[in-house]
Amino acid sequence: xxxxxxxxxxxxxxxxxxxxxxxxxxxxxxxxxxxxxxxxxxxxxxxxxxxxxxxxxxxxxxxxxxxxxxxxxxxxxxxxxxxxxxxxxxxxxxxxxxxxxxxxxxxxx
Numbered sequence: 140x141x142x143x144x145x146x147x148x149x150x151x152x153x154x155x156x157x158x159x160x161x162x163x164x165x166x167x168x169x170x171x172x173x174x175x176x177x178x179x180x181x182x183x184x185x186x187x188x189x190x191x192x193x194x195x196x197x198x199x200x201x202x203x204x205x206x207x208x209x210x211x212x213x214x215x216x217x218x219x220x221x222x223x224x225x226x227x228x229x230x231x232x233x234x235x236x237x238x239x240x241x242x243x244x245x246x247x248x
Contacts, residue, residue, distance in 0.1 A: 213219040
């Protein structure tokens with residue numbers, strides 16, 4: 140009674156196929172992992188650049204909105220001048236104000 144070598148050959152081929160599939164899966168996972176790391180690094184680099192732009196824009200905004208800069212632009216580019224004299228003052232007696240308040244109360248009661 141001789142044993143056939145067919146089951147041994149099928150067993151070895153089956154193991155080779157399993158090992159090959161496992162190896163391909165490991166390679167695919169490694170490639171995906173490296174691509175994810177690359178995209179993460181790219182996103183971090185873009186975030187850093189955007190943060191630097193934000194800081195630079197905030198500094199520029201603070202520089203532009205200073206009172207001295209606004210006065211300089213208003214005078215040089217817009218031809219505006221700072222008012223030296225005080226604003227118009229209107230004087231009304233308390234008696235006149237009280238009269239008007241009484242008239243308003245009578246009108247709306």
